Structures are given as structure tokens and as C-alpha cells.
Amino acid sequence: xxxxxxxxxxxxxxxxxxxxxxxxxxxxxxxxxxxxxxxxxxxxxxxxxxxxxxxxxxxxxxxxxxxxxxxxxxxxxxxxxxxxxxxxxxxxxxxxxxxxxxxxxxxxxxxxxxxxxxxxxxxxxxxxxxxxxxxxxxxxxxxxxxxxxxxxxxxxxxxxxxxxxxxxxxxxxxxxxxxxxxxxxxxxxxxxxxxxxxxxxxxxxxxxxxxxxxxxxxxxxxxxxxxxxxxxxxxxxxxxxxxxxxxxxxxxxxxxxxxxxxxxxxxxxxxxxxxxx
Amino acid sequence: xxxxxxxxxxxxxxxxxxxxxxxxxxxxxxxxxxxxxxxxxxxxxxxxxxxxxxxxxxxxxxxxxxxxxxxxxxxxxxxxxxxxxxxxxxxxxxxxxxxxxxxxxxxxxxxxxxxxxxxxxxxxxxxxxxxxxxxxxxxxxxxxxxxxxxxxxxxxxxxxxxxxxxxxxxxxxxxxxxxxxxxxxxxxxxxxxxxxxxxxxxxxxxxxxxxxxxxxxxxxxxxxxxxxxxxxxxxxxxxxxxxxxxxxxxxxxxxxxxxxxxxxxxxxxxxxxxxxx
Numbered sequence: 001x002x003x004x005x006x007x008x009x010x011x012x013x014x015x016x017x018x019x020x021x022x023x024x025x026x027x028x029x030x031x032x033x034x035x036x037x038x039x040x041x042x043x044x045x046x047x048x049x050x051x052x053x054x055x056x057x058x059x060x061x062x063x064x065x066x067x068x069x070x071x072x073x074x075x076x077x078x079x080x081x082x083x084x085x086x087x088x089x090x091x092x093x094x095x096x097x098x099x100x101x102x103x104x105x106x107x108x109x110x111x112x113x114x115x116x117x118x119x120x121x122x123x124x125x126x127x128x129x130x131x132x133x134x135x136x137x138x139x140x141x142x143x144x145x146x147x148x149x150x151x152x153x154x155x156x157x158x159x160x161x162x163x164x165x166x167x168x169x170x171x172x173x174x175x176x177x178x179x180x181x182x183x184x185x186x187x188x189x190x191x192x193x194x195x196x197x198x199x200x201x202x203x204x205x206x207x208x209x210x211x212x213x214x215x216x217x218x219x220x221x222x223x224x225x226x227x228x229x230x231x232x233x234x235x236x237x238x239x240x241x242x243x244x245x246x247x248x249x250x251x252x253x254x255x256x257x258x259x260x261x262x263x264x265x266x267x268x269x270x271x272x273x274x275x276x277x
Numbered sequence: 278x279x280x281x282x283x284x285x286x287x288x289x290x291x292x293x294x295x296x297x298x299x300x301x302x303x304x305x306x307x308x309x310x311x312x313x314x315x316x317x318x319x320x321x322x323x324x325x326x327x328x329x330x331x332x333x334x335x336x337x338x339x340x341x342x343x344x345x346x347x348x349x350x351x352x353x354x355x356x357x358x359x360x361x362x363x364x365x366x367x368x369x370x371x372x373x374x375x376x377x378x379x380x381x382x383x384x385x386x387x388x389x390x391x392x393x394x395x396x397x398x399x400x401x402x403x404x405x406x407x408x409x410x411x412x413x414x415x416x417x418x419x420x421x422x423x424x425x426x427x428x429x430x431x432x433x434x435x436x437x438x439x440x441x442x443x444x445x446x447x448x449x450x451x452x453x454x455x456x457x458x459x460x461x462x463x464x465x466x467x468x469x470x471x472x473x474x475x476x477x478x479x480x481x482x483x484x485x486x487x488x489x490x491x492x493x494x495x496x497x498x499x500x501x502x503x504x505x506x507x508x509x510x511x512x513x514x515x516x517x518x519x520x521x522x523x524x525x526x527x528x529x530x531x532x533x534x535x536x537x538x539x540x541x542x543x544x545x546x547x548x549x550x551x552x553x554x
Contacts (some may be wrong), residue, residue, distance in 0.1 A: 001410075013331060033458075041399070049323065060511035061507070062507055062511075063507060063509060064345070064507070065345065065506060065507050068341070068342065068392070069395075103449050111388060111409065115345070118346075121423060122318070124284070129410065129516060130409055130410075130411075131408045131409060132391075132405065132407055132408060132409035133407075134390065134407075172509075173509055173510045174510075175510055175511075175512055177512045184421065205499070206494060206497045206498060206499045206500070207490075207494035207495070209490060209498070209500065209503065210487065210490040210491055210493070210494035211388070211494070213484075213486060213487035213490060214487055216483065216487070217484035217487035217488070218485060220484070222482070222483045222487065223454075223483070225505070225515070226505060227504070227505050228502070228503060228504050228505075230338075230339055230340060230341070230342050232340060232449075232450055233450045233451075233452055233455045234339075234452075235339035235452055235453075236454075236502070238502070238503065252488060
């Protein structure tokens with residue numbers, strides 16, 4: 001272990017270079033070899049196959065909600081969450097040099113970025129075609145080959161591709177944050193300021209979810225998030241993603257997790273990790 | 278009122294012609310003038326401005342989850358939900374005549390359809406560019422003007438546009454259903470087999486959500502769905518969309534709604550309506 005800690009960790013992130021996910025990985029690991037992967041599934045696989053030590057993926061945006069590709073992978077993967085990073089996300093309208101607002105007919109970006117700027121787009125370009133691409137960085141790259149297009153992306157990506165920022169800060173909510181998870185083979189040790197994430201299913205009867213939440217309420221454990229997702233292949237059945245304050249090794253968290261085993265039809269621990277600063 | 282009932286109702290739906298939403302509107306209204314609108318906001322506005330009597334919008338898919346554009350509009354609008362329709366949704370890979378699988382570099386569809394076929398796309402076209410357009414019908418229309426492209430859409434749309442179905446049933450889950458809401462100025466009268474939908478916020482303290490769910494548990498009221506959505510402009514705060522069995526005018530539902538007023542920081546009734554058959 002000591003030897004491992006001395007070498008730079010290898011960290012996969014959702015690329016290409018210049019994404020918010022790269023920034024998040026850099027915030028978590030001051031010294032690391034950062035390696036871009038083309039999609040979220042690729043980041044998970046890189047850690048699972050031990051091509052890298054850790055992976056960084058976006059999990060939720062404070063305006064638009066969860067990143068389903070990440071939630072769906074967490075459900076299937078054996079990786080653990082070992083870290084959480086929060087970033088303020090600002091979006092920019094980026095074009096080829098000498099392009100004006102009224103020439104824009106196509107808007108390229110990652111679906112989350114398009115969604116976070118939905119009101120701006122509807123008001124400014126009510127008839128534009130929206131093209132979903134795999135990242136904001138990719139969207140800016142593509143500007144070279146698509147006519148009458150604008151990309152939504154970062155200033156850094158605009159600079160790198162020699163494109164022009166036509167308008168800054170086009171996100172609908174100025175207080176626009178994204179959470180990222182750091183994934184590894186094991187979760188993190190307690191720091192006294194931790195969170196724990198898990199997935200569970202409750203029975204399909206009145207009061208089932210209530211009886212699960214009771215476990216946390218009676219122990220005064222704060223839930224920071226609960227979200228339902230469809231259970232694949234079972235229409236109108238759901239699994240719940242739950243985050244609570246505390247480390248799984250703390251006594252009351254541990255009691256709660258044991259109590260859940262009795263009241264849930266399914267439970268999967270995703271890990272405990274220090275809360276984002 | 279009697280006079281109104283004799284004329285055909287006018288119903289806005291998420292167009293263009295040939296969408297699943299048109300099918301849903303037709304299932305709900307056997308005799309109606311159906312009018313396509315280009316987006317979900319447009320359907321809401323058409324009802325709000327009384328251009329039409331009712332509107333039909335998709336709200337949730339059993340594989341991919343909720344349609345956020347609809348949830349976000351429900352939060353802002355004064356319209357009520359007066360009906361619910363469920364449809365089985367099958368997707369097809371559609372191309373221009375004489376196009377083969379290995380020529381396909383671009384896949385066009387509505388984001389929900391792309392998501393419902395994610396596994397098929399990843400396995401069959403790992404490098405394809407995904408282009409998000411406003412409907413599956415629009416995606417099929419666009420095939421005429423985009424090279425090396427496939428659309429994901431309905432067989433009817435393929436026929437109408439003289440395109441070819443290359444592969445049927447490409448959705449990842451064979452049991453793939455979509456729920457639609459019918460919107461009007463008032464909700465529906467009790468039928469004995471109803472659901473009620475509402476939105477609420479709870480305090481940001483341990484046990485707050487638990488104390489809201491208790492209201493339903495002690496009255497043995499079944500919750501068919503609960504989903505959190507980010508509260509705009511307040512990072513990591515959430516509102517909850519809740520559906521329960523029963524009509525708001527029934528005694529125990531009415532008691533529950535009154536009890537909620539005391540335990541929630543915000544509550545908005547979206548309406549009671551007969552459950553989808």
C-alpha cells in the first residue's frame with residue numbers, strides 16, 4: 001500500500017480534455033495522471049478493468065437533476081464511491097469567428113448543458129435544431145465542421161479550438177452546481193464529515209417507503225437526497241437512490257443499514273466518502 | 278355545459294402527426310379535433326390561452342423515467358391533470374431505402390427514444406453520433422436530408438415518409454410503457470378508480486420527508502410514485518412529485534391533503550383523474 005501511494009494515481013474522467021469532469025478530477029487529485037474516456041460507461045470500465053486507479057463521473061446538477069447514465073451504471077457496477085466533488089458550472093455560447101446571433105440555426109452541446117440553458121435557448125433561438133453530442137468540449141470541436149452552428153461550452157474549450165465566446169453565463173440559474181463522484185475499488189475512511197450513498201427497493205404496498213425512512217428519522221440521520229428511478233423491465237416499479245450524512249462505520253449509520261436489510265426487498269451500498277467542500 | 282359537450286373537443290398534443298402522443302390523445306378522446314404543437318411548452322400554452330379544450334403530453338416512461346419538460350411545466354402552470362393514458366411503446370430503426378447497417382454514422386431521435394434504446398445503440402453503433410430532435414416523427418422526416426443516418430421512430434412514420442424499417446423492436450426493455458397526462462382547466466370527477474397528483478416541499482431537516490409520508494401510511498393510502506426534482510436556484514434542495522391512489526374528494530384523501538398543509542413548506546395540487554386502463 002505504501003508503495004502505491006507514492007506513485008501518481010491514474011484517474012479516468014469523462015473526456016475529452018477540457019470538460020468540467022476534468023476540472024473535478026483535478027480538484028480531487030492534486031497530483032495525478034488524468035486520462036479522458038469518451039463516455040461514462042468507459043470510465044466505469046476503466047476502473048473495473050484496473051486500467052486506472054480511480055474514475056470521475058458527473059452524477060447530478062443542481063438545476064437539471066441527475067445524470068441517469070451514472071445512476072444506471074452505479075446500479076450494475078461493483079465499484080464504490082470514494083469521493084465527492086462539487087463545481088460551479090457556467091455555460092457560454094460559442095461560435096466560429098465572424099458568426100452573428102441571427103445566423104445560428106443549430107445548437108450543439110451535451111444534453112445536460114442544453115437542459116441547463118433551456119430557457120435561454122427557447123427565448124433566443126425558438127426554432128433552432130438542438131444536437132446532442134457526448135460532451136461540451138466535443139460540441140466546440142464540431143463547430144469547425146457544422147455551418148450556422150453555436151456550441152454551449154467552456155471558455156477554455158473555446159480558446160483551445162480558436163472559437164469565439166459570443167455570450168457568457170447563459171445558464172438559466174446563476175447558482176448552477178454539478179456534483180461528481182470519484183469511483184474506486186473501495187470507499188473512503190471516515191473523516192467525521194462524510195456521506196453514505198446506497199440504492200434500495202421497498203415493497204409495493206402502502207407505507208413501505210415510509211417504514212424505510214423511519215429508520216433514519218428515529219436516529220436523527222439527515223437525508224441529503226432521495227431519488228426514484230424506474231426498475232428496468234418492471235413498469236411503474238422503482239428503486240431509490242439515497243444519500244445520508246454519516247459514515248457507514250459510525251454506530252448509528254451501521255444500525256440504520258442493518259435495519260434496512262429487514263425492511264427492503266433490495267439494498268446495495270455504494271460507499272461512504274468525505275462530503276464535497 | 279351541455280352545448281359544449283356536444284361539439285367535438287379540441288385537443289393539443291405533442292406533434293408532429295404520428296407521435297405516440299397523438300396515439301395517446303386518440304385513445305382518450307374517441308371524437309376530437311387533434312392539433313399538433315411543436316413542443317411540450319406549446320401544448321401547455323395552447324390550453325392556457327384556450328386555443329384548445331385539452332392538451333396531451335408525455336410524463337413518464339417505464340424504462341427511462343420522467344419527462345422533465347412536463348414536470349417543470351406542471352410546477353409553473355395553473356392547468357389541472359384530468360386524465361391519464363398508458364401506451365406500449367415499440368421503437369424501430371428506420372433508414373432511407375438502400376441503406377445498410379454498416380453505413381450508419383448518425384442516429385436521429387427524440388432524447389427519450391435514444392435513451393430507451395441506449396443498449397442497442399451502444400452495442401450496434403458504438404461510434405455513432407446521436408442527434409437529439411424534437412420528436413421521433415421529426416427524426417424520420419429528417420432522414421431525407423441527412424446522409425448515413427438512421428432514425429428511431431414508429432412504423433407509421435416510416436410509411437408516411439417512404440422510409441424503410443431496418444429493424445423492429447429495438448427498445449432495450451420489451452415491456453416499455455409511456456404514461457401521458459391529459460391537461461385541462463379543471464380536473465376530473467370521481468370514478469372510484471382514481472389517482473391524485475401533487476407537488477410538495479418538505480423542510481430541510483432530518484425526518485421531514487418521513488413525516489409527510491406518515492400522513493399516507495397511517496391512512497393506508499398507496500403511493501404509486503414519488504420523485505424528487507431539483508428546486509431551481511436552490512442547489513441540493515428538492516421538490517417532490519407524488520401520485521397516490523384515490524380522488525381528492527374522498528374523505529381519507531381530503532384528510533391527507535389537509536394534513537400535508539401543516540407539514541409541508543409548499544404544496545400544489547395537480548388534480549385527480551381516472552387511472553389509465
